[in-house]
Amino acid sequence: MLQLKNIVKDYGQDDQKVHALQGVELAFRDSEFVSILGPSGCGKTTLLNIIGGLDAYTSGDLVINGRSTKEYKASDWDTYRNHSIGFVFQSYNLIPHQTVLSNVELALTLSGVSKADRRRRATEALEKVGLGDQLKKKPNQMSGGQMQRVAIARALVNDPDILLADEPTGALDTETSVQIMELLKEIAKDRLIIMVTHNPDLAERYSTRIVRLLDGRIVDDSAPFAGSEVEKALPKAREKAEAERKKGKKSMSFFTALALSFNNLMTKRARTILTSFAGSIGIIGIALILAVSTGVNAYIASVQRDTLSSYPISIRKEETDLSSFLGGGDSTETGDNAALGPHENDAVYSNPMLFRMFNTLFAPDRKENNLTAFKAFLDREMNPETAKTALSQYVSAIQYSYAMPMNVYVRNRDGQYVTCDLSKAFSSAAGQVGGNDALSNMMSANLTALNLWQEI
Ligand code: ADP
Ligand code: MG
Numbered sequence: 001m002l003q004l005k006n007i008v009k010d011y012g013q014d015d016q017k018v019h020a021l022q023g024v025e026l027a028f029r030d031s032e033f034v035s036i037l038g039p040s041g042c043g044k045t046t047l048l049n050i051i052g053g054l055d056a057y058t059s060g061d062l063v064i065n066g067r068s069t070k071e072y073k074a075s076d077w078d079t080y081r082n083h084s085i086g087f088v089f090q091s092y093n094l095i096p097h098q099t100v101l102s103n104v105e106l107a108l109t110l111s112g113v114s115k116a117d118r119r120r121r122a123t124e125a126l127e128k129v130g131l132g133d134q135l136k137k138k139p140n141q142m143s144g145g146q147m148q149r150v151a152i153a154r155a156l157v158n159d160p161d162i163l164l165a166d167e168p169t170g171a172l173d174t175e176t177s178v179q180i181m182e183l184l185k186e187i188a189k190d191r192l193i194i195m196v197t198h199n200p201d202l203a204e205r206y207s208t209r210i211v212r213l214l215d216g217r218i219v220d221d222s223a224p225f226a227g228s229e230v231e232k233a234l235p236k237a238r239e240k241a242e243a244e245r246k247k248g249k250k251s252m253s254f255f256t257a258l259a260l261s262f263n264n265l266m267t268k269r270a271r272t273i274l275t276s277f278a279g280s281i282g283i284i285g286i287a288l289i290l291a292v293s294t295g296v297n298a299y300i301a302s303v304q305r306d307t308l309s310s311y312p313i314s315i316r317k318e319e320t321d322l323s324s325f326l327g328g329g330d331s332t333e334t335g336d337n338a339a340l341g342p343h344e345n346d347a348v349y350s351n352p353m354l355f356r357m358f359n360t361l362f363a364p365d366r367k368e369n370n371l372t373a374f375k376a377f378l379d380r381e382m383n384p385e386t387a388k389t390a391l392s393q394y395v396s397a398i399q400y401s402y403a404m405p406m407n408v409y410v411r412n413r414d415g416q417y418v419t420c421d422l423s424k425a426f427s428s429a430a431g432q433v434g435g436n437d438a439l440s441n442m443m444s445a446n447l448t449a450l451n452l453w454q455e456i
Contacts, residue, residue, distance in 0.1 A: 001237035002051065002162065002192070003027040003230070007060035009046050009216075020046040022216040023060070027225045030161070030233070033188035035203035036196045038213035044196040045166055047213065051194060052164050053081045065241035066234050082110055083244075086155030088165040092147045094139040094154075097267050100126065101135040104154045109256055125153040129183055145176035152183060163187060165195040169202065181206045312399075315374065319367045375400070 009021040020043045028034060036044050049055035050062065053069075062069045064080065072080070094103050104122040113121070126132055129149040139147055148168055155163055165184065169177035177199070184193055185206045197203050203210055212220035265272045378398060381391040408420040 001028070001030055001065055001230075001233055003063040004051070005061040005063060007047075007050060007062065008058045009043070009050060009055070010058045020216055021050070021057075024216070024218055026211065026218060026221075027230050028162075028192050028194065029225050030237075031188065031191055032209055032223075033185060033193045033207040034195065034209045034211060035207035036194065036211050036213055037198075037200055037203055040198075042213045043216040044213055046216075048164050048166050048194065048196055051162070052085045052087060053077050066238040067241055083158060084161045086158060086160040086163045088148070088151050088155050088163065088168045090167040090170040092139070092144075092151045094147060094150055096139055098138070099135065100131065100137050100139065100142070100150050103139065103150060104157050107154045107157050109260060115256075121157055122153075125157040126150070128156065129153045143176070144172050145179060148172065148176075148180055149183065152180070152187070156187065161191055163191060163193045165193065167196055167198060170198065177202060315369060315371070317369055317371050319369060 004024050004026040007021055007024040008019075011018040011020055024047060036047065038044050046055065050057050064084075069077075094100075095106065098106070101119070101122055104125055105118045108118045108121060123132070123135065126135060129152050131146065131149055131153065134142070134146070139150065142150070152163075152168075155165075163184075168184070169180050172180065181202050184195065187193060188208070193207075195203075195207065209221070209223040211218060211222075380386045381389055382395070382398065384392065409417045410420050412418050
């Protein structure tokens with residue numbers, strides 16, 4: 001027994017909300033033929049989907065055999081859809097590449113019935129709808145009426161309590177429609193059929209109850225099922241539900257699923273081959289990209305290592321810590337960095353950055369290296385016989401340079417000897433021109449780079 005209690009269904013969000021159902025109060029007997037009539041868009045399909053568990057309601061309650069679906073788990077819904085409900089659609093929804101028999105059998109595969117049993121029951125269902133001699137045909141070799149019969153057979157093969165039909169005759173001519181309605185009427189003798197239709201004549205002729213829907217509300221019910229009648233039917237329904245629950249649910253066995261998938265692959269061989277081909281291209285592509293990227297990364301890492309290892313380390317006799325004026329220097333001495341750290345309220349701190357920079361430049365914090373001892377150390381370590389450490393392993397070359405001026409003199413046109421060192425030549429030239437010592441010093445300092453002589 002099925003009860004809808006103030007069912008509301010809204011589609012969409014906030015401002016674009018569609019109120020498909022606005023409080024539907026309805027109950028169905030265990031066996032009757034209910035037609036739902038109403039203009040397009042009034043919520044008929046929505047109502048059918050909610051009854052069939054294909055769609056969730058927004059509020060209200062759907063009570064199945066006395067049990068509220070609010071406490072239904074996903075598995076409960078599955079059992080309900082698989083065992084209690086049969087669907088018939090306007091567009092048949094048959095699988096085109098499978099035979100009529102397989103199409104009907106498929107509905108049983110999901111319920112865990114053995115193969116021989118499946119075949120027998122599918123054949124029976126097809127015989128019931130008058131298609132006993134067309135088992136091997138494919139759906140596209142059949143007429144609309146025949147396809148709808150197959151769909152009805154498929155809905156019936158599970159022996160459901162409820163058959164839901166959404167405009168089953170919508171795409172059929174009058175004569176075929178009548179045949180289908182006759183068939184449905186026959187079926188409705190021992191189960192509940194809820195049929196949505198556009199055709200009031202057919203509804204009136206064949207169904208036992210007509211419910212009219214308008215804008216998501218029930219406006220008319222020709223044979224309401226409510227009050228004491230419902231109360232009387234409830235205990236029996238609960239008993240039935242309990243018995244069914246005890247039986248436990250059946251599901252498709254693993255091997256059936258495997259065989260079904262294999263069968264599906266084999267029926268569409270070309271597609272399967274193409275898909276596998278495309279799939280392998282994808283997998284190979286990804287593998288290739290991964291391989292190349294890993295290789296390039298490794299190469300970049302090795303190049304970086306090599307470059308850094310060949311980078312020279314130069315050690316001079318005198319070293320100035322240039323970073324001292326770039327990095328801020330010693331803050332305790334001048335207190336200038338206090339501005340960056342915690343400081344007292346309303347206090348003003350100086351940050352004599354320029355002063356510090358010049359200070360470091362002109363009175364640099366020099367450090368002396370003892371190069372004589374260091375050279376002795378290197379000489380010892382680079383000689384495999386005297387080495388005490390593995391230093392030579394990390395060193396590819398050592399170059400020493402000495403601050404020795406090259407005093408080379410040449411004779412000029414006037415027969416005088418002048419130094420060949422460009423920097424000195426320029427400084428003496430500058431001295432002659434302006435007698436400006438500072439200028440000549442600066443020039444000579446700049447020109448040392450142009451020295452003709454270089455150690456190698
Ligand atoms: P009927 O079957 O009576 O023609 P439906 O139940 O299909 O009507 O639709 C009822 C209303 O709900 C319509 O206004 C429709 O636009 C709306 N509707 C149906 N399905 C959806 C959906 N998935 N999303 C948004 N609106 C929907
Ligand atoms: Mg519809």
